[in-house]
Amino acid sequence: MPRKTTISLIKCDVGSLAGHYTVPKPLLNIAEKNLKTAKDQNLINSYYVFNAGDDLQLLMVHEKGESNPQIHELAWKTFHEAANKALQLKLYGAGQDLLKNAFSGNIRGLGPGVAEMEIEERGSDPIVIFAADKTSAGAFNFPLFRIFADPMSTAGLVIDPNMTEGFKFEVTDTIENKKAVIKTPEEMYELIALIGTVQRYMVSRVWRARDNMICAASSISKLSQIAGKYVGKDDPVMIVRAQHGLPAVGEILVPFMHSYLVEGWMRGSHWGPVMPVGLKDSKCTAFDGPPRLVALGFQIVNGGIACDDNGRPMIADLFDDPAFDMARHEALELATLLRRMGEFEPARLGPEEMEYTTIQQVLEKLRTRFTSA
Ligand code: 13P
Ligand code: 13P
Ligand code: MG
Ligand code: MG
Numbered sequence: 024m025p026r027k028t029t030i031s032l033i034k035c036d037v038g039s040l041a042g043h044y045t046v047p048k049p050l051l052n053i054a055e056k057n058l059k060t061a062k063d064q065n066l067i068n069s070y071y072v073f074n075a076g077d078d079l080q081l082l083m084v085h086e087k088g089e090s091n092p093q094i095h096e097l098a099w100k101t102f103h104e105a106a107n108k109a110l111q112l113k114l115y116g117a118g119q120d121l122l123k124n125a126f127s128g129n130i131r132g133l134g135p136g137v138a139e140m141e142i143e144e145r146g147s148d149p150i151v152i153f154a155a156d157k158t159s160a161g162a163f164n165f166p167l168f169r170i171f172a173d174p175m176s177t178a179g180l181v182i183d184p185n186m187t188e189g190f191k192f193e194v195t196d197t198i199e200n201k202k203a204v205i206k207t208p209e210e211m212y213e214l215i216a217l218i219g220t221v222q223r224y225m226v227s228r229v230w231r232a233r234d235n236m237i238c239a240a241s242s243i244s245k246l247s248q249i250a251g252k253y254v255g256k257d258d259p260v261m262i263v264r265a266q267h268g269l270p271a272v273g274e275i276l277v278p279f280m281h282s283y284l285v286e287g288w289m290r291g292s293h294w295g296p297v298m299p300v301g302l303k304d305s306k307c308t309a310f311d312g313p314p315r316l317v318a319l320g321f322q323i324v325n326g327g328i329a330c331d332d333n334g335r336p337m338i339a340d341l342f343d344d345p346a347f348d349m350a351r352h353e354a355l356e357l358a359t360l361l362r363r364m365g366e367f368e369p370a371r372l373g374p375e376e377m378e379y380t381t382i383q384q385v386l387e388k389l390r391t392r393f394t395s396a
Contacts, residue, residue, distance in 0.1 A: 025143040028326045029091070031083045032152050032260045033098040034242070035135035038109025038117035039077035043157070043255075045306040046074035049112065050105040054081055057101040066093055068327030071336050076156025076307045076315050077116070078136075078258045079105060086326045089139040092128035099126050102135060119255045120246065134249060136160075136242035138260045148323040149265040151275050151341065157295065157307050157314040158287035160197070160243045160257040161221030167192070167239060168218060169278035170263065170270050171229050172207040177274040180208075185233060185268030193228040194218060195243050206232060222286060222376060231269065238264045247291075247379035256291040265320075272320060276341060279316070282354040288312040292372050292380045296357035299350050301343025313358045318342050 040047040051072055058070035058081065067085040074080060081098050085091075106118035122134035131137050142148065155162055171190040174180040180187065189209070194217050195202045205214045217224040229239035241261035246254055265272045279299045288295030289310045298313045305317050320339035322329040328336035364370035371377070 025145075026326060027086065027088070027141055028144050028323055029085050029088055029094075029139060029141045030150060030152075030262050030323070031085065031089075031091075031094055031098075032080065032138045032154070032242075032262055033083070033095070033130060033135055034075070034078045034080045034154060034258065034260050035098075035102040035121065036078050036116060036119040036255055036258065037102050037105040037121070038112075038114040038119065040114060042115050043077045043307060043311050045077055046079045047112075047114070049108055050079060050114075053105045053108055054079055054101050057097065057104065058083065061097050066097065068325075069330070069336050071319070071321075071328065071338055073154075073302060073305075073317070073319070075154035075258065075260075075305055075317055078120075078154065078156055080154050080260065082152060082319075084323065084327050089141050090129050090131070095128065095130040096126070098135065099130050099133075116255065122246065122249050122254065131244065132249065134244075134246065136244055136257060136260050138240045138242045138262045140237055140240040140262045140264070142237060142264065142323070144323055144325075145267060147267065149272055149320060150323060151263045151265055151272060151318055151320050153261045153263070153316060153318050154258075155260070155285075155297070155314060155316045156258050156305070157256055157291075157312045158258065158285040158297070159222070159291075160225050160241075160245055160259045161218075161223075162259060162285040162287070162297065162314070163241050163261050164218040164221050164224070164226050165283055166278040167226045167229060167241070167261075168215065170275050171239065172211055172214065174208075176278055177270045179270055179274060183268060186231070186270075188232040190238070191230045191232055191235070192218075192226050193230075195225050195227045196223060197225055197243060197245050197248065198223050202227065236269075238269050253291055253380040256287045272341075276318065276346075279318070279342065279347060280350055282350045282357055284357065285314055286372055286376065287314050290380060292377060292382070293370060294361060294372065296354040296361070297350075298354035299342040299347045301340045303343065309358065310362060313354050316342070
């Protein structure tokens, strides 16, 4: 029997330094301490703590399966401890994403974002994880389409016989709380019809059609739906499996040679360009952005992450590369163009999404001023 290994990427905005800029060291240290203890106690086999802008990211590799109460509790307690530290330091938005306090074994639906994937380890299993800041859960629809369904982007769809049967996309309707599986290439147009509506339909999982092998999982929780109002952006995460009959790492990354527009940015109320960055630039500045995206690569081995001679997980900071300079430049050009439009649509989100922001208070104040036209 091949070994079953679980990759859990769980994130939370627990509070940040200088507004919504970044997760400072004392909070990262708490996560590092707790995950080290969990590793020493053999609850998890490997971990890596990092930040995507102001979101604290816990990457954990273990053999406990998805939605495991012990793993979720570890994340939940770690986020609470870090949020308390943020509160002591009066950091901004301490405990921002800890929306509900009813933890009973699963962190989903309580605020933090979760992407999890249980895999049967192959001869070699390269993994790419993505973590975004200042954007919403639908931000991965477009690149997931490019990676798994666009033959002009992923050569393997045309060249590799293991991929020519296509992929199956699980699409979640976040308004009706329903999901459907759509198969490409046959239903490519139907898929685009749905997931082009990035504010409602989200790709939550992808499988290879030939054998139903899981190859992508992304977080789809919408904070505004949990809280009923704007409390910060979803800042989603995603796990993608690569190579040997799946898109190559290079095919997973090539869609990010160009920027594209996502909802989020300042006050979660604007369209903004995605800027793929290395970890050193994973922090949001201009107009609280532009929305940043990091991609980290690693190899799975014996239920954990392949480590160096000192026992440290080997992590490839994939966007820390001149190949993405053009996307970063495009993002700045698009950012400039959109910011010139200020608070006029389409720079600002449409009215349905603005319903979840603080603009409601302004509109309420003006409500009685309206008379028949
Ligand atoms: P695999 O088929 O082994 O994934 O290799 C594809 C490749 O060479 C990508 O550049
Ligand atoms: P975060 O969701 O990253 O905390 O951003 C909130 C915000 O309103 C930024 O302007
Ligand atoms: Mg924040
Ligand atoms: Mg954030």
